[in-house]
Amino acid sequence: MVDGADAGLEGRDLDVGYRGIPVVHAASIHLRSGVVTALVGPNGSGKSTLLRALVRLHRPTGGDVVFGDGTPARALTSKQFARQVTLLAQSRPTPSGVLVRDVVGYGRHPYRSRWRADDQGGPGAIAHAMEVTGITGMADRPVDELSGGERQRVWLASCLAQDTGVLLLDEPTTFLDLRYQVEMLDLIRDLADEHAVAVGVVLHDLDHAAQVADEVVLLQDGRVRAAGDPAEVLTEPHLTETYGIRIEVSRDPGTGAITTRPVGRHTHRLRELTR
Numbered sequence: 260m261v262d263g264a265d266a267g268l269e270g271r272d273l274d275v276g277y278r279g280i281p282v283v284h285a286a287s288i289h290l291r292s293g294v295v296t297a298l299v300g301p302n303g304s305g306k307s308t309l310l311r312a313l314v315r316l317h318r319p320t321g322g323d324v325v326f327g328d329g330t331p332a333r334a335l336t337s338k339q340f341a342r343q344v345t346l347l348a349q350s351r352p353t354p355s356g357v358l359v360r361d362v363v364g365y366g367r368h369p370y371r372s373r374w375r376a377d378d379q380g381g382p383g384a385i386a387h388a389m390e391v392t393g394i395t396g397m398a399d400r401p402v403d404e405l406s407g408g409e410r411q412r413v414w415l416a417s418c419l420a421q422d423t424g425v426l427l428l429d430e431p432t433t434f435l436d437l438r439y440q441v442e443m444l445d446l447i448r449d450l451a452d453e454h455a456v457a458v459g460v461v462l463h464d465l466d467h468a469a470q471v472a473d474e475v476v477l478l479q480d481g482r483v484r485a486a487g488d489p490a491e492v493l494t495e496p497h498l499t500e501t502y503g504i505r506i507e508v509s510r511d512p513g514t515g516a517i518t519t520r521p522v523g524r525h526t527h528r529l530r531e532l533t534r
């Protein structure tokens with residue numbers, strides 16, 4: 260597969276490590292077009308490492324990454340791959356003095372050729388990405404002068420401008436205020452529902468995962484502890500065992516919405532105080 264084929268992406272039995280030390284063990288994940296898959300799990304459970312292996316930033320020591328039509332990811336050049344898959348990383352370097360519009364324009368990099376400065380709808384894609392992330396008014400500001408949340412939206416816009424069929428987001432709600440957290444979740448759903456994007460998103464907020472995802476992958480110590488329907492994965496036994504604290508899970512009988520509540524030693528007392 261090169262351009263235009265089924266953009267879903269699958270990691271099969273991936274083993275990934277750092278300097279010979281295994282971190283992710285035989286992890287499988289299937290990102291399908293039009294489906295939002297949330298990756299959840301404690302700190303250090305391997306979520307970012309798994310995403311990095313999927314985008315070829317990290318070479319797995321075992322297993323394989325393949326596209327929806329069976330093409331191995333390694334068969335593509337880096338430019339071809341970047342037209343299919345993009346990652347909003349957890350942290351990104353902030354270049355000094357570079358304008359927001361240029362950072363977003365960097366997302367068009369995989370489409371540039373020596374002959375045309377910006378082909379395949381580049382300027383339109385840049386403007387659209389800035390519009391949906393609410394940063395159009397900041398286009399001419401240097402990115403290093405923005406707040407953490409504003410920067411997060413600029414990096415997201417850069418990913419959206421890349422216009423890929425597979426979008427991986429590593430904790431995209433970090434730094435965002437409540438409004439933009441909600442807008443981020445809405446945007447993720449729109450990308451899947453209206454543009455058939457295969458979205459893989461790391462979220463620490465389990466309620467957000469339950470709200471936005473069609474499927475949830477729960478990682479524990481680098482292994483997939485459970486995967487599938489959110490209601491089957493986000494259960495009290497799974498979460499309590501994985502996170503090592505009691506986590507109550509309730510389900511609204513009408514809407515089916517899942518709500519989780521971690522229970523600390525003082526949770527009860529705090530509830531009394533705020534009543």
Ligand SMILES: Nc1ncnc2c1ncn2[C@@H]1O[C@H](COP(=O)(O)OP(=O)(O)OP(=O)(O)O)[C@@H](O)[C@H]1O
Pocket residue numbers: 277282300301302303304305306307308309
């Ligand atoms: N560059 C690195 N070199 C060595 N070990 C690393 C490196 N990056 C991550 N690790 C280790 O790999 C394991 C998995 O880390 P990873 O960042 O994938 O976890 P995570 O689930 O994304 O965590 P978090 O929720 O804290 O972001 C951790 O034990 C971490 O210490």
